[in-house]
Amino acid sequence: MPSIQLKTPSANYAIEIASGLIRKLPARLKKLKNGKPFRPFIVTSSEIWGLWGKQVLAAFGKDQPTVLFLPAGEKYKRLRTLESLLEQLAEAGADRDALLIAFGGGVVGDVTGFLATIYMRGITYVQVPTTLLAQVDSSIGGKTGVNLAAGKNLVGSFHHPLAVLADTDLLTTLPASELRAGLQESVKAGIIRDPKLFRYLESNAQAVLRGDAKALTHVVAASVRVKADVVANDEREAGLRMILNYGHTLGHAIEAATGYKQLLHGEAVGWGSIAATRLGLMRGLIGEAEADRIIRLILLYGPLTPIEVKASKLVDLTSNDKKNRSGTLSFILPAKVGRAVIVRDITREELLEAAQWMLEQMRSQTTKPTAKAKKKNRR
Numbered sequence: 001m002p003s004i005q006l007k008t009p010s011a012n013y014a015i016e017i018a019s020g021l022i023r024k025l026p027a028r029l030k031k032l033k034n035g036k037p038f039r040p041f042i043v044t045s046s047e048i049w050g051l052w053g054k055q056v057l058a059a060f061g062k063d064q065p066t067v068l069f070l071p072a073g074e075k076y077k078r079l080r081t082l083e084s085l086l087e088q089l090a091e092a093g094a095d096r097d098a099l100l101i102a103f104g105g106g107v108v109g110d111v112t113g114f115l116a117t118i119y120m121r122g123i124t125y126v127q128v129p130t131t132l133l134a135q136v137d138s139s140i141g142g143k144t145g146v147n148l149a150a151g152k153n154l155v156g157s158f159h160h161p162l163a164v165l166a167d168t169d170l171l172t173t174l175p176a177s178e179l180r181a182g183l184q185e186s187v188k189a190g191i192i193r194d195p196k197l198f199r200y201l202e203s204n205a206q207a208v209l210r211g212d213a214k215a216l217t218h219v220v221a222a223s224v225r226v227k228a229d230v231v232a233n234d235e236r237e238a239g240l241r242m243i244l245n246y247g248h249t250l251g252h253a254i255e256a257a258t259g260y261k262q263l264l265h266g267e268a269v270g271w272g273s274i275a276a277t278r279l280g281l282m283r284g285l286i287g288e289a290e291a292d293r294i295i296r297l298i299l300l301y302g303p304l305t306p307i308e309v310k311a312s313k314l315v316d317l318t319s320n321d322k323k324n325r326s327g328t329l330s331f332i333l334p335a336k337v338g339r340a341v342i343v344r345d346i347t348r349e350e351l352l353e354a355a356q357w358m359l360e361q362m363r364s365q366t367t368k369p370t371a372k373a374k375k376k377n378r379r
């Protein structure tokens with residue numbers, strides 16, 4: 001069973017990846033608490049709990065945890081949701097012995113982590129990520145928080161969990177579109193830091209997309225290794241951790257241009273990665289064959305929903321991005337499969353050209369079902 005240790009200046013914890021982990025959850029929690037008394041509080045949303053709650057509660061036997069709910073969806077990743085959860089914790093008599101268990105995707109994980117930071121000035125929590133994106137990305141690294149009207153993740157903290165327990169069985173109920181979108185973060189991990197993972201994703205796409213347990217465990221573990229390794233070397237994003245933003249600068253602009261409604265995050269990142277690869281090619285950082293290989297892999301894990309937007313609008317939205325410095329933009333560009341570099345002087349004209357090229361690729365893809373229709377498409 002893959003277990004990856006994440007060691008940073010402020011934390012040291014295991015990320016376990018295996019099938020059947022939720023059955024062992026109570027025993028794992030006891031071990032993490034080292035025999036100290038604790039009271040488990042599961043934070044989840046009813047959609048996920050409806051699918052998995054029974055099994056989790058059965059694992060706890062007679063020592064049942066308290067379950068707190070937040071509504072599903074990015075729009076509830078807000079301070080008012082936190083306030084309601086804080087009140088519920090207090091009402092339930094939670095004290096400093098409370099151990100929160102984030103049982104859900106990235107939204108539940110980010111909110112629960114922040115809840116654990118501020119309740120009674122800090123209590124412990126464990127991540128049990130239930131989406132692919134949460135297993136390979138959001139549950140790892142200690143970034144927690146909520147959104148403001150002005151932008152995503154503008155309020156938050158660094159607060160690491162005691163452990164991340166990623167049960168790959170949970171992915172069996174994930175809609176196919178969510179699986180594909182999450183896999184774009186794994187593709188990203190391969191591009192920026194792990195040529196072996198990249199090759200594995202190339203050669204085993206069918207098994208991975210089918211949700212084959214062995215293939216998914218391999219991909220999740222390799223992706224986690226990349227993130228854990230980067231975070232261990234740069235916990236507070238002073239430099240290296242920025243490479244995890246590969247594909248995200250333009251990806252965020254695409255999400256903003258479409259009101260965060262038309263595409264899943266991973267799809268926007270996929271398009272953003274294609275544009276970043278084009279920029280790498282334009283700068284002569286990467287050769288044509290390598291760039292082609294990268295773009296082919298991104299599209300292999302598609303289809304990515306196309307959008308109708310002007311390149312200039314995307315560029316304008318990118319200028320609002322926090323990576324902007326003195327008129328030019330910082331971008332993470334691929335130098336070859338498995339290596340990315342930070343380039344700090346991308347001009348508006350260069351970005352416009354790359355965005356235009358990316359939009360042409362979108363148009364040449366066949367028409368895709370809407371995101372809404374895809375959500376119903378469970379595997």
Ligand SMILES: NC(=O)c1ccc[n+]([C@@H]2O[C@H](COP(=O)([O-])OP(=O)(O)OC[C@H]3O[C@@H](n4cnc5c(N)ncnc54)[C@H](O)[C@@H]3O)[C@@H](O)[C@H]2O)c1
Pocket residue numbers: 045047048051072073074077104105106107108110130131132133134137138139140141142143144152153170171172173174175178265
């Ligand atoms: N903290 C970080 O470092 C970090 C990194 C990347 C992303 N994020 C955040 O993560 C969030 C996105 O996370 P996400 O993609 O997991 O979205 P999400 O949490 O909204 O989950 C996506 C959907 O899947 C459903 N779902 C969850 N698990 C399921 C399961 N096992 N079976 C069926 N349905 C399930 C959810 O109810 C939801 O409708 C964003 O808010 C983003 O900002 C945080």
Ligand SMILES: [Zn+2]
Pocket residue numbers: 137185248265269
């Ligand atoms: Zn992302």
